[in-house]
Structure formats: C-alpha cells, structure tokens
Amino acid sequence: MRVSLFITCLADQMYPHVGESVVRVLHRFGCEVDFPETQTCCGQPAFNSGYQNEAREVARNLIRAFEHSDYVVSPSGSCTGMIAHYYPDLFRREPEWAEKARRLVEKTYEFTQFLVHVLGVKDVGAEFGHKVTYHPSCHASRLLGVKEEPIELLGRVRGLELADLPRKEDCCGFGGTFAVKMADMSEAMVCEKAANICETGAEVLVGTDMGCLMNIEGRLNKEGKPIRVMHLAQLLEEGMDRHGKQ
Incomplete structure (x- = not known):
C-alpha cells in the first residue's frame, strides 16, 4: 500500500x-x-x-x-x-x-x-509498562470524529495502564492563533488541563496533535511536573520495539 x-x-x-x-x-x-x-x-x-x-x-x-x-x-x-x-x-x-x-x-x-x-489494525503488538492518560484534541474528536480509535489502540498495548482524564473533552487552550490573541484565557485553560492531568497520577500524557501536546507540555514543564509527553505514534513505535526485543 x-x-x-x-x-x-x-x-x-x-x-x-x-x-x-x-x-x-x-x-x-x-x-x-x-x-x-x-x-x-x-x-x-x-x-x-x-x-x-x-x-x-x-x-x-x-x-x-x-x-x-x-x-x-x-x-x-x-x-x-x-x-x-x-x-x-x-x-x-x-x-x-x-x-x-x-x-x-x-x-x-x-x-x-x-x-x-x-489497515484494520487495532493491536500493533506493543508493550509499554506505564500509567498513561490520553488528551483528545478538539479538532480530531469534533471535526473528524476520531474518538474511539486512539483508545482502541492504547487499550491493546500490553502492560499499559490507561487512566481516564477528568474533563477530557475540555480544550487545552492552544487553538493556534487563539493562544496568541487570547493569551490570558489560553493560559487559564491550559493550567486547568495540566491540573486534571496531574490528578490522574499518570507518568505519560499521550495525544494525537502536537499543537495541544506542545502547549500542555510547556505548562507541565513550567510547573516542574515530571510527566512525559508523547504523540501516540511515538508510544506505539517505542512499545513495538520493546516487545520485539523480548
């Protein structure tokens, strides 16, 4: 293909x-x-x-x-x-x-x-022994209807503990030019998102849009929170490599 x-x-x-x-x-x-x-x-x-x-x-x-x-x-x-x-x-x-x-x-x-x-793939044969929470980006979930696909993929990763993110449907505050034009509001939104992520106790935050992940990671780093931020493709690749070495 x-x-x-x-x-x-x-x-x-x-x-x-x-x-x-x-x-x-x-x-x-x-x-x-x-x-x-x-x-x-x-x-x-x-x-x-x-x-x-x-x-x-x-x-x-x-x-x-x-x-x-x-x-x-x-x-x-x-x-x-x-x-x-x-x-x-x-x-x-x-x-x-x-x-x-x-x-x-x-x-x-x-x-x-x-x-x-x-491709009809839901189980990529990955292993990732960490507690993970997933942030669904607004455009993917609302414009494209991508809601279950990331969860299905994460749910089949061996050793992964998926923690539900409180108020996961809330925007992270990035929104492209919104973060520049409405900086104060954007900051308040990402602070709330970061607090909800920390509440899960997750070691890793995963998502499917780097705009959101960049914004959230910046806030987490500013607060000194040791939470790893990854695109789902990175997590799957790393997990596939780990599983293949066993």
Missing part, C-alpha cells in the same frame, strides 16, 4: 521525530511511505485569521503535492480536519479545484483513523 506522509508545519519544524515514528509504524504493516517535498502548510492559520484568499493559494499547493498519492496520512487531526471540512468550501466557486479538493479529502486520514479503518 502506497502512503504519502503529510507532516504538517509543527511536526516538520519542531517535532520531526513524530513523523519518523508514523513512518516506522506504517512500515511495520507493509506500507510504502513517500514524502512529497513540495508540501507546505495546509492553510489553517490564514483561514482561521480570516485570510481566505491566502489560505486558498496555500491549499492549492498542498493539493498539487498530493495529487498522485494513493493515501495521505498525517499525525495531526487539526490539519486533517482543515482539509476534510474546509477545503471543499474554499473552492466551492471553482469546479476544477473543487473536484481536486474532493479527491484529496477522500484519501486523507489522521494517523489513528488510517491504522484502524484502512
């Missing part, structure tokens, strides 16, 4: 190891993964700030980059949600580009969506 990795800006510039983990996990299940180097931003920052024309031009570039891909997989529910929900509307007055956008939407998946629904 041929898969193209949509790395996203944040992972590409700050968390490339997350993309590497996605690729390694997909390789384990027989996927041939490529990386179109012409890909850039999905256009979400411009779109959320009201610059639709600029977002449209950025979106055209992304559509071109993945035009010949069989499947597109991303470690971000937020960027995947941008494509799935807003690309068709961006090009509603341009039939040719609307069709190209539709084809991209149909073949683009968030990482856990692809594992569970396309």
Whole structure:
C-alpha cells in the first residue's frame, strides 16, 4: 500500500521525530511511505485569521503535492480536519479545484483513523509498562470524529495502564492563533488541563496533535511536573520495539 506522509508545519519544524515514528509504524504493516517535498502548510492559520484568499493559494499547493498519492496520512487531526471540512468550501466557486479538493479529502486520514479503518489494525503488538492518560484534541474528536480509535489502540498495548482524564473533552487552550490573541484565557485553560492531568497520577500524557501536546507540555514543564509527553505514534513505535526485543 502506497502512503504519502503529510507532516504538517509543527511536526516538520519542531517535532520531526513524530513523523519518523508514523513512518516506522506504517512500515511495520507493509506500507510504502513517500514524502512529497513540495508540501507546505495546509492553510489553517490564514483561514482561521480570516485570510481566505491566502489560505486558498496555500491549499492549492498542498493539493498539487498530493495529487498522485494513493493515501495521505498525517499525525495531526487539526490539519486533517482543515482539509476534510474546509477545503471543499474554499473552492466551492471553482469546479476544477473543487473536484481536486474532493479527491484529496477522500484519501486523507489522521494517523489513528488510517491504522484502524484502512489497515484494520487495532493491536500493533506493543508493550509499554506505564500509567498513561490520553488528551483528545478538539479538532480530531469534533471535526473528524476520531474518538474511539486512539483508545482502541492504547487499550491493546500490553502492560499499559490507561487512566481516564477528568474533563477530557475540555480544550487545552492552544487553538493556534487563539493562544496568541487570547493569551490570558489560553493560559487559564491550559493550567486547568495540566491540573486534571496531574490528578490522574499518570507518568505519560499521550495525544494525537502536537499543537495541544506542545502547549500542555510547556505548562507541565513550567510547573516542574515530571510527566512525559508523547504523540501516540511515538508510544506505539517505542512499545513495538520493546516487545520485539523480548
């Protein structure tokens, strides 16, 4: 199965190891993964700030980059949600580009969506002997409906104790430009999220969007909390390596 990795800006510039983990996990299940180097931003920052024309031009570039891909997989529910929900509307007055956008939407998946629904994988054969709590990001759960897939994958990791996160449906306060424009409110939200995470007694926080995880990790570090923060792809890869060495 041929898969193209949509790395996203944040992972590409700050968390490339997350993309590497996605690729390694997909390789384990027989996927041939490529990386179109012409890909850039999905256009979400411009779109959320009201610059639709600029977002449209950025979106055209992304559509071109993945035009010949069989499947597109991303470690971000937020960027995947941008494509799935807003690309068709961006090009509603341009039939040719609307069709190209539709084809991209149909073949683009968030990482856990692809594992569970396309590859049919719920048990990756991993072992991770730690207490873990999971933060469901807003865009993945609300825009894409990705709710059970991460839990199904975590639930089959041997030795992992999954602690339910209180008020898990609450936003962490990142929200892209929201964290800049509404900094005081954003800080209050992430403080509350960090307190709820600490309440679980978890050693590890896992999620599927690096924007959320970056925001929460920053708060935890500022408070001196020794909680490891990981993308789910990293946890699965590390757990698969541990299990394979036994």
